[in-house]
Amino acid sequence: MRALITGYSGFVGQHLAARLSALNYEVVGTTRSHNLSQSNIQIMQCDLNDEEGVIRLLNQIRPDEIYHMAGQSSVHLSWLNKVETFESNANTTLTFLEAIRKSIVGQTAKILTVGSSEEYGKTISASLPINEYTPTNPISPYGLSKATVSMLARYFHQNHGMHIVHSRPFTHIGPGQKLGFVTSDFAKQIADIEKGLLQPTISVGNLESKRDFTDVRDIIVAYQLLLTKGKPGEVYNVCSGKAVAISDILQTYVDISTCNHIEVRQDPDKMRPSDFPVYYGDARKITAATGWSPKISFSDSLYDILDYWRNCQ
Numbered sequence: 001m002r003a004l005i006t007g008y009s010g011f012v013g014q015h016l017a018a019r020l021s022a023l024n025y026e027v028v029g030t031t032r033s034h035n036l037s038q039s040n041i042q043i044m045q046c047d048l049n050d051e052e053g054v055i056r057l058l059n060q061i062r063p064d065e066i067y068h069m070a071g072q073s074s075v076h077l078s079w080l081n082k083v084e085t086f087e088s089n090a091n092t093t094l095t096f097l098e099a100i101r102k103s104i105v106g107q108t109a110k111i112l113t114v115g116s117s118e119e120y121g122k123t124i125s126a127s128l129p130i131n132e133y134t135p136t137n138p139i140s141p142y143g144l145s146k147a148t149v150s151m152l153a154r155y156f157h158q159n160h161g162m163h164i165v166h167s168r169p170f171t172h173i174g175p176g177q178k179l180g181f182v183t184s185d186f187a188k189q190i191a192d193i194e195k196g197l198l199q200p201t202i203s204v205g206n207l208e209s210k211r212d213f214t215d216v217r218d219i220i221v222a223y224q225l226l227l228t229k230g231k232p233g234e235v236y237n238v239c240s241g242k243a244v245a246i247s248d249i250l251q252t253y254v255d256i257s258t259c260n261h262i263e264v265r266q267d268p269d270k271m272r273p274s275d276f277p278v279y280y281g282d283a284r285k286i287t288a289a290t291g292w293s294p295k296i297s298f299s300d301s302l303y304d305i306l307d308y309w310r311n312c313q
Helices: 011-022 051-061 075-080 082-102 141-160 182-194 216-229 246-256 284-290 298-311
Strands: 002-006 026-031 042-045 065-068 110-114 163-169 171-173 201-204 213-215 235-238 263-266
Touching: 002 011, 002 051, 011 026, 011 216, 042 051, 051 082, 065 082, 065 216, 075 082, 075 141, 082 110, 082 141, 110 141, 110 216, 141 163, 163 216, 171 216, 171 298, 182 201, 182 246, 182 298, 201 246, 213 216, 213 298, 216 235, 216 284, 235 284, 246 298
Parallel strands: 002 026, 002 065, 026 042, 065 110, 110 163, 163 235, 171 213, 201 263
Antiparallel strands: none
């Protein structure tokens, strides 16, 4: 079995590649970088906006499964650069799916497109937990771009018969996630305090919000199962089904820190626009289709994230 992963160099892409390699897939990863190497993964530089180049790549490697991981992944950055977000997520996906359609594997490859819970946007409390039939109402540029990806997936499936499954993951967490995401931001500050690089003061945004968190190592299992057992043309939430307060995350980190006293200060620059207090999903559809459910506990995820930053030089 041969799998192509776009955006291999990203947080999720590398975890997914390791998972598929362990399952004896032949894995090919695409990236814009010149300087990546991985012993058991073939890495190819590719501009996903170059339709002819993508067609040549697909005809050369002939993947059985395609995981489209490439894109701009930050809600915060989407507010700062709307055009880049749409170009990276929506426009690139359109070019990529069109290239697949025209390639040798257009009717044979199983394709996973990755959206986001941000597609649902602002919902009323009576709609919780959010399931796949909850109307989409994106309120961030990122959410709008991912809702467009969802519509593109449906279009290419319905009009061109392509085997596409669309996932809507809720908040990813896990070791190796870059800064700009709450668990990594907290863990990095705690680790730097422990190393004596920062004063024992942690800067935070809105601590009252509650979100649905799932470890990336569980999410990539869901992705592989969706291409094995998911129904083409369908959308699946990937989530824990539980809401956790941001304040609880911070408190856990403070409790497990080796520093005896840490002061918490709220930073207005970290308050995200259009925020809403409670947000969590319904995972019954993916569980029914694939048997998937998260296996890594939330506390284990937080420990592993903190250890990752403790070990970073």
